[in-house]
Amino acid sequence: MKLSARTVKTERYPIHIGEEVFTVLQKELKHYRKTKSAIFLLTDSNTFRFCLPALVSKCPELGKAVVITIDSGEESKTLRNAEYLWKELAGKQADRHSLLINLGGGMITDLGGYVASGFHRGIDTIHIPTSMIGQIDASIGGKTGVNLDGLKNQVGTFFFPKGVYIWPGFLATLDPKHLRSGIAEVAKTALVKDEQFWSWLTKRSIEEMLAIPFEERFWKDLILKTIRIKQEIVSNDPFEHNQRKLLNFGHTIGHAIESIALQRDTPVLHGEAVAAGVICESFLSVEQTGLDPVELQSIIAWLMPGFGKLPLIYEDESVRMDLMQHDKKNRQQEIRFTLLSRIGQGKINQVCDPVWIRDAFRNYYDL
Ligand SMILES: NC(=O)c1ccc[n+]([C@@H]2O[C@H](COP(=O)([O-])OP(=O)(O)OC[C@H]3O[C@@H](n4cnc5c(N)ncnc54)[C@H](O)[C@@H]3O)[C@@H](O)[C@H]2O)c1
Structure with a gap:
């Protein structure tokens, strides 16, 4: 895929999009290695399997990160899992100078963001969204949260990541649904x-859209256009x-x-x-x-x-x-x-x- 990295600058954090995001990330990670006590990487069972290998091959710095994996699916976005993750972080010697990287769809960026916001009153976090919802919506704007008794997003925080790194290529393994x-x-x-x-x-039907390969410029345009609108709204309010x-x-x-x-x-x-x-x-x-x-x-x-x-x-x-x-x-x-x-x-x-x-x-x- 030949997409150059584009950066949508926001007041609070940069959003990088395109093929070269990994070059930017790799550079950032070298800096984090010097300034952070440890780097943790949160995945779900699918992003562990489908996204982590590609990420580590493109960003070898992450080969040393401590990986924590939870079950995939909305049912995992719970306080129980937040507590589990806080205990995992504590057990693995995380402290307030640790970094949590969330690799996954909206479930992972919402849950991981929430966990980062609460651990030691807030540790630095980065989102690497891998699903369409994650890339165009959930990783943008700083809303984190978990469901409570089956009610959506009842507990949560506003907590802004240090950066968002969007590679449309991750979408290739995403289930079309x-x-x-x-x-x-x-x-x-x-x-x-x-x-x-x-x-x-709406020039194309949704079916026609789904048949477009991820190498095509269409997907990057769609992601960029959506993020720009969301970002404009969110930065004003x-x-x-x-x-x-x-x-x-x-x-x-x-x-x-x-x-x-x-x-x-x-x-x-x-x-x-x-x-x-x-x-x-x-x-x-x-x-x-x-x-x-x-x-x-x-x-x-x-x-x-x-x-x-x-x-x-x-x-x-x-x-x-x-x-x-x-x-x-x-x-x-x-x-x-x-x-x-x-x-x-x-x-x-x-x-x-x-x-x-x-x-x-x-x-x-x-x-
Ligand atoms: N914080 C916000 O502003 C905001 C905005 C919109 C949605 N959300 C939240 O986002 C969630 C929905 O997001 P979602 O659809 O990404 O859910 P999700 O994270 O559950 O991902 C959907 C499925 O795709 C899998 N997956 C993700 N990336 C993959 C990849 N590259 N290859 C293979 N499998 C992959 C996941 O494991 C999961 O099974 C909801 O919890 C919703 O409330 C939050």
């Missing part, structure tokens, strides 16, 4: 902020008081869907839940924020063939409503959404009538 899942977050980002990006993205809430489009309903599935031990992928959430919240946008029904239809027409329809059932509606009421983004008992006034323009803090929310679900069942 996880690649697809990441595309839902790309779509969400375009929908709330950039109509031109949405037009560029790092702690989500205001505009960062734009990125929650599709997630109020999406998280409720994901939480129910997680509690029942039949997890759906984050992106699948987000795609369903984007469709439901687009229905809601027509009622509440004046989204043109023609634009609604174009959103559905692009997402539905790519993601299919989740088997949401009427009987779960009350649980879903209940979960949304307890969403940490809400105040009192109101359910607050980010909605669309048009494609490319999100609107935050929308309190919706529960009747309209239920209508949005019905519209989804009827698709």
Whole structure:
């Protein structure tokens, strides 16, 4: 793959993207070897197998890192695992001058970031995201967290890494269903902020997109465009008081869907839940924020063939409503959404009538 390293500079940390990220990382690691007491590398069982060998061959400095591996999957993003990792770090003589490198998808960067933020009141951390969601979303913006009793991201911190190193080549071993899942977050980002990006993205169907080899410039462009938008939003509002809430489009309903599935031990992928959430919240946008029904239809027409329809059932509606009421983004008992006034323009803090929310679900069942 011939992609040069691009660096998106942020106030807090650099995000490197492309083939040459490893040259940059190798140089950084030489510096860390002198300044850090020890370097730890967190992987899950898949990234241990599929990504670690490539990483170590490209960055021989990491051959000496202490590797800690946990099971893959969203079920691993727990306080129990955070405690396990803190004990592992302590048992392996980590101290406040240690460095934790997180090699994995969003589960690993969320959990590893959280563990780093808590260990000795915060140790330096680096993200090397290996999944689509990890590369375009989870590793950017400093949100860390774990799930609690099957509820998504109930415990977490804002904790910024020292750097993010993105190599699209890692995506080659990713199961296509996880690649697809990441595309839902790309779509969400375009929908709330950039109509031109949405037009560029939807020129191809999701199926056509998945057939594009990772060597092609397309993937780097897609990652860069998405990161640029997220980074612009996040740098203006790092702690989500205001505009960062734009990125929650599709997630109020999406998280409720994901939480129910997680509690029942039949997890759906984050992106699948987000795609369903984007469709439901687009229905809601027509009622509440004046989204043109023609634009609604174009959103559905692009997402539905790519993601299919989740088997949401009427009987779960009350649980879903209940979960949304307890969403940490809400105040009192109101359910607050980010909605669309048009494609490319999100609107935050929308309190919706529960009747309209239920209508949005019905519209989804009827698709
Ligand atoms: N912090 C944030 O801002 C933020 C934003 C979006 C999503 N998230 C979180 O991200 C998580 C979802 O991310 P995800 O889809 O990356 O989940 P994930 O980390 O569970 O990765 C998905 C699967 O792909 C495997 N995998 C990852 N990279 C691979 C590779 N290169 N080759 C082979 N297998 C690989 C993993 O082992 C896992 O089985 C959720 O927990 C979500 O809440 C966080």
